[in-house]
Amino acid sequence: MNDRVDSSAFPAGPAGAGEPAGAGASAGASAVTSGAAAAVPAPDTVRRAVRQALGTGVAVGVSGFAFGATAAAAGLSVAQSCVLSLLVFTGASQFALVGALAAGSGPVTAAAGAFFLGVRNCFYGLRLSALLRPPRRLRPFAAQWVIDETAAVSFAQPDRRAARAGFAVTGLTLYLLWNLTTLLGALGASGLGDPAVWGLDAAGPAVFLALVAPMLKTAVERATAVLAVLLALIGLPLIGLPLLPAGVPVLLAALAAPAVLWVHGRLDGREVTR
Amino acid sequence: MSGLDPAAVWPAVVLTAVGCYLVKLLGLSVPAGVLERPLVRKLAALLPVALLAALTAIQTVDDGTGAPVLDARAAGLAAAAVAVLLRAPFLLVVVAAVAVTAGVRALGG
Numbered sequence: 493m494n495d496r497v498d499s500s501a502f503p504a505g506p507a508g509a510g511e512p513a514g515a516g517a518s519a520g521a522s523a524v525t526s527g528a529a530a531a532v533p534a535p536d537t538v539r540r541a542v543r544q545a546l547g548t549g550v551a552v553g554v555s556g557f558a559f560g561a562t563a564a565a566a567g568l569s570v571a572q573s574c575v576l577s578l579l580v581f582t583g584a585s586q587f588a589l590v591g592a593l594a595a596g597s598g599p600v601t602a603a604a605g606a607f608f609l610g611v612r613n614c615f616y617g618l619r620l621s622a623l624l625r626p627p628r629r630l631r632p633f634a635a636q637w638v639i640d641e642t643a644a645v646s647f648a649q650p651d652r653r654a655a656r657a658g659f660a661v662t663g664l665t666l667y668l669l670w671n672l673t674t675l676l677g678a679l680g681a682s683g684l685g686d687p688a689v690w691g692l693d694a695a696g697p698a699v700f701l702a703l704v705a706p707m708l709k710t711a712v713e714r715a716t717a718v719l720a721v722l723l724a725l726i727g728l729p730l731i732g733l734p735l736l737p738a739g740v741p742v743l744l745a746a747l748a749a750p751a752v753l754w755v756h757g758r759l760d761g762r763e764v765t766r
Numbered sequence: 767m768s769g770l771d772p773a774a775v776w777p778a779v780v781l782t783a784v785g786c787y788l789v790k791l792l793g794l795s796v797p798a799g800v801l802e803r804p805l806v807r808k809l810a811a812l813l814p815v816a817l818l819a820a821l822t823a824i825q826t827v828d829d830g831t832g833a834p835v836l837d838a839r840a841a842g843l844a845a846a847a848v849a850v851l852l853r854a855p856f857l858l859v860v861v862a863a864v865a866v867t868a869g870v871r872a873l874g875g
Contacts, residue, residue: 551855558860567770572779579783582790584818589782591825599774603781609817610786615810617793618802626794635791691867694842697825698863701843704818705850716812717819724820729832745820749812753805 541654545645545661552583552641553669555699559586560677562695565687566594570678577674581667582639584703585610591696592742605742616643623647623655637663712756720748769830842867 556577563573568590576586585606592602617638620626623646626634637659645662649655684690708714727741826843827834845866849859 551857555857555860558857567772568775572775576779576782579779580786582786584814585782585786588817588821589778591821593775593778594770595824595828595830596769596771597774597778598771599778599781602774602778603785605817605821606778606782607785607789609814610782611789612810612814613786614789614793615807617790618796621794631794632791635794636787638790638793689868689871691838691842691864691869691871694826694839694846694863694867695860697822697839697843698846698860700818700822700825701846702850702856702859704815704822707815707818713812713815716815720816720819721823724823725827725834728824728828728834741824742817742820746813746816748816748820749809753808753812 537650537654538657541645541649541658542661544648545658546665548641548645549662549665550669553666554673555583556670556673557677557680558695558699559583559590559670560674560679561681561687561692562587562677562699563590563674564678564681565684565690565692565695566590568593568678570675570682573678574671574675577671580606580610581636581670582610582613583670584700587696587699588742601740601743608743608746612640613638613643616640619643620646620659623652624659625652634659634663637667639666641666712752715756716748716752719752720745723748838867838870841870 559577560573563576563586564570568576576589580586580589588609589602589606592605597605617635620634620638620643621631624634642659642662645658646655649658681687681690681692684692687693704717708717724741724745727744730740730744822843826839827836829835829837842863842865846859846863849862854862
């Protein structure tokens with residue numbers, strides 16, 4: 493993919509400068525320009541990007557084992573598990589969907605929770621399109637790779653060429669490995685018998701914990717997490733009620749985000765003496 | 767009450783695949799600035815925090831009866847939390863939870 497890169501359009505200095513970094517921008521190298529030769533990015537920024545991309549892609553890609561095993565343990569067929577990884581390809585949404593289905597959710601409620609988790613990729617996309625400037629005909633393909641990890645690696649690069657290399661290599665490595673390990677995990681788990689004996693029902697919550705932990709940076713995020721847990725637990729007894737679909741507690745907990753933002757906005761407004 | 771409804775799986779898979787792909791494509795295609803209002807961006811960053819925290823709690827304590835239970839999964843999640851605090855890689859966090867949960871169950875917990 494790198495041979496299509498048009499480096500002449502790239503201005504000196506860190507790519508995407510002047511924009512606040514996205515949620516995943518903390519991964520690895522900060523904006524390092526290559527000194528006087530900043531206008532022509534040195535190839536080692538690309539090499540560094542590829543190394544980072546491979547590391548991220550391999551480390552996260554093998555987690556498809558956990559997904560495949562969780563999905564099969566929840567009762568999905570191997571084909572259903574694999575189609576999720578091929579077509580949805582955003583881990584948190586996939587795990588959320590499987591968890592909701594396992595709890596008895598209908599398709600719309602289950603998909604709604606997964607969809608809300610996927611909305612963040614839209615905002616990665618906004619930033620990535622400014623940073624990578626993908627050609628129009630590549631956009632439909634690049635879109636499938638717009639996820640936490642590709643965004644984090646791309647945002648961490650000092651220039652457009654490195655960001656494009658980082659995006660492409662992270663996307664490709666992760667896509668191949670995630671799908672391969674999903675298949676292996678699903679095949680493995682469907683041969684295990686009762687998944688609870690193997691503790692596989694704990695994989696889902698552990699995944700969510702591992703995903704949410706790095707997001708809890710400030711008091712706003714922590715307050716949101718605490719409120720969401722409370723709302724979910726309050727909503728838990730609703731699962732048994734006949735008219736309410738399972739999965740409602742999680743959607744109820746999503747209200748924690750606007751609630752905390754609203755309170756935070758009020759407090760902020762008062763400090764600025766508006 | 768709970769349990770997977772096999773008829774729900776394919777429709778849910780299709781809905782999720784279409785929805786998740788479209789938001790990704792929307793982000794790449796919409797001109798910057800249209801969705802870049804600070805409030806929208808903050809909400810989009812905070813929504814996953816709320817959902818993931820809720821999912822962590824629900825899937826640890828839900829046994830389908832509507833009343834929260836503390837069982838071997840809670841021990842597994844505690845192990846995962848320790849792994850997260852030790853900055854263990856993603857897969858190791860999951861393996862710790864699974865192994866401890868299985869271990870506690872094997873011991874009759």
